Amino acid sequence: MALQISATNPEHPAVLLELPWHLPLEEWPEEHLVPLPRGISRHVVRYARAGDEVVAVKELARRPALREYELLRDLDRLGIPAVDALAVVTGRTGAAGGPLEAVLITRHLGGSMPYRSMFETTMRPATMHRLMDALAVLLVRLHLAGFAWGDCSLSNTLFRRDAGAYAAYLVDAETGELHPRLSDGQRDYDLDLARVNISGELLDLEASGALHPSVDPIEFGTEICARYHGLWRELTRTSVYPAGKYHYIERRIRRLNDLGFDVAEMQIEHSSNGDTVTFVPKVVDAGHHQRQLLRLTGLDTEENQARRLLNDLESWMATQDDHAPGDPLTARPEVLAHRWVREVFRPTVRAVPPGLRGAMDPAEIYHQLLEHRWYLSERAQHDIGLDTAVEDYVKNILPGLPQTAGAQTPGAKPPGAPASE
Structure with a gap:
């Protein structure tokens, strides 16, 4: 069989032809390779330079190579975090004319690391918890798309930290199956395999001395199950909110926050029966909300204030007709964010008389008003709106606050607010 390169981009075959396909992968000369950390794999894997790109090259039998190539392309079409499949090379022959295994080529995920490289510095337990959360998010998203992984593990995952966000990416789809819906x-x-695999990998790290002494490998393996189940319940529970009940949407966001997740994307579908809301979760690092709010709006706030304002901004953007996530023809988030500052944030803050603000800065005022609206809406069982919340806050809450009100802990309930559920 002649050498064949099946690629997603017509430009790739010409570049890939320069690689030494007549040699087994483990014999490739250093001049073609890129020294990047590799995880554990049952197959030979190397990083190589192909033109201006760094690619991961995995050697395996022809049929599983073609199958994994198609599965990775399916995951890409579904918007699932996974490595990009670039090509499959088949029909390879050695210098003596003997057949060589096929090769799957994927794009190197910039800024990512295999878990063993990340644990070389004895990672702190708090960071490990966030990585487990990221893996739980990935597994939930795969299952929502109908993809049964069949071998979820740390070894088959790459982790990337991007502007404070932790994300997990599927690397090995060889054992995966795509269905219309998973039972x-x-x-x-899948979840039980993940628990066993992760505990085993952490036990291996413990034996090598690379695991923080306070980390229990069995407990961490079990933790992903609890995180998965909590996130799955919150994301798959279908809710249709009647018009004027937007505080219900905020309730869902708060429950995701309580689980340790934030809303990366929210979509609202309008219908005659009500508004159906879809959430996409993410895992974030400390200070992420401050940086994101500053980038989008120019507002420099405390972290809890930023989280609260970003949730309000996300909810507001989802109701705008010119906002459609992923559509390049619609208004960019930065444009919408500045419109929110101009049309929502500033007018609301200005509605509070300066003489009653005390030591509170504009971000804290808006934060407190959002909290007050939430509690009033919960009590009334419908969204009372910001104008009503401002009027009640100015009349009944602000006069009783000390002049050091700005010293309250961001995120604390405003005085006089009813208890939440």
């Missing part, structure tokens, strides 16, 4: 049994099987 509870298929999901439970």
